Amino acid sequence: MMRLKIAFRNVTRHKLRSILSLCMIAGAVTSMIIFRGFSQYSLDSLKHIAAENQFGHMQIGKVKYWSPGAESRKERMFNLSQIEHIKTKNPSIENISGRLSFFGLISNGELSVGGKIIGIDTINEPKFAKSMAIKAGNFFQSNDSLQAMIGNLLAKQMNVKTGDSITVLTNTIDGVMNAMDLEVSGIFSAGIDEIDSQVIYIPLKTSQRILDTDDVDTGVLRFNKLEEAELISSKISNDLKANDPSMMNKTWRELAVLFRQVEKFYGVQNRIIEAILFALMFLGILNTVSMTVVERTGEIGTLRSLGESRGDIIKQFLLESFLVSIVGLFAGVGLSLLLIQVIHAANIVTEMPGASTPFQIQIIFLYSAVFYSSLLAVVTATFATYLPALRASKMDIVDALRKNI
């Protein structure tokens, strides 16, 4: 209790100096919570686009579909009934739907551009449409209507709007040229350049009609919870291999290259920022405590002559540092909560690499970031205090006592 009393009084002895240390800790904690919260929001957004829209939770397809060789297109496709057993064995799978995509020419009569046409089963992928921002018109409801949803950047390039007619031209799987007129039912934005500038979605059956097949490229699996996809991925992989070695599965994360790149980028960026912040905090506290040690040399001599051990001296400084750290942590967490509100209220809009539409900056308050930053701040402050405290504890007692004069 006495030690705590002394620690508290020492902390408040030089208020400005303590406030400076406290600000360094609070600043580092706040920055870390904000950076991590923003990264998490961005990653969650990308994850949502990738898993709910672009790829689904998991895809199953022929090995050759993902690593094509000289085989025919037909050999890279399969009938959806071939993977029905996967759903039966895994109750966490909500549904399996097919997708059939191809590259072709999309024409509005005046202009023809190359694009990717993706056939979607809107009955078995009911949430697909909901996860997409519809800029104009509606998502097609029927699985065999002659309609298309076109990416907003592609629509702009081709100067088409809802209700317009476009023609899709490609080869059937037997190599025969085929074309089909489709009505633009709506214009969407997936938020990613790659999709919005070259993709059109059409009903799965329409896609099968154009390619003249009943097969699909991929089976898209939707789970009760997204996390399930990664948890039982290897089990599904084993099931598939046992049944048909030519089949394989990929989770949304394996398919989402952009997500993985951004995740890695944020990981590296955040570590570098955190390292700089905590290095500055370390040097700041080291300097502050070193100054304190010099000023308190006489007192240290007195305490040692009264019977305090070297360990006691170190403990005293560490306790003072801990008190400042705790207050700094609370201040940092409070400040980050306030900053999050301010940032949200300010409606700051930014663009992400690869994204087609600007988005409002949102910051998620992560308890994991609070825990991690607190731990890092306490460890850094402790280590920055320990070095000068160790020096203080090793002072010659007689020399230290002379400073009392």
Place this chain on the structure above:
Amino acid sequence: MNEKSILKFINVSKDFNTSSVVFSGLKNVNLEIFQGEFIGLSGKSGSGKTTLLNIAGLIDPPSGGELLIKGKNVRDFHDNELSNVRAKEIGFIFQTFNLLPLLSALENVEYPLTLLGHSEKEAKKLALEALDKVGLTKFNHHRPAQLSGGQRQRVAIARAIVKNPSLILADEPTANLDSKTSEEILEILINLQKELNVTIMLCSHDPDLIALTRRQIKLQDGIIV
């Protein structure tokens, strides 16, 4: 005089290394101090008085010889053991008082007891008793900066006696005080020594003060003469 040995110097010497020369602070000092003694160390500046007190107080290790405290040779003591001996057995009274500025008079006196593991309640009770012995109960809650020099030295004396040590070391305890206050402080020390039968080693330049002690030791150039 009780024959129980408190402190024994056997051929104790102390050398100070400066950048160019080695200076001998103490040269082969042999001295035995017994419980209840009131010893006055005299000598000119640089004669080795403070060095002898610092070695006796285990805050400065001797360069040679042996030092026995209650029969135990402290030469091989680890720093923690030396701290324990200081905490239990030795009380310091400094010329510059050396009170902890952030603690009140009462807390300054309580502090050594907390190092010995006394409860807060017990420490407070003993500290109040010690302050009463030096006649300073009215200023318990004053911080050192709010006290006069004489009052500070009384607090320092209370801090030294509160743990009932075997040995009190007083280095020029009246040097910073006026003559009237010096007399009062000295009277307190003499009375406490009698009352508590504690061993006191006091060093001073003042021959009148040394004359009041029961055993006088004179140092000259690091040698007892």
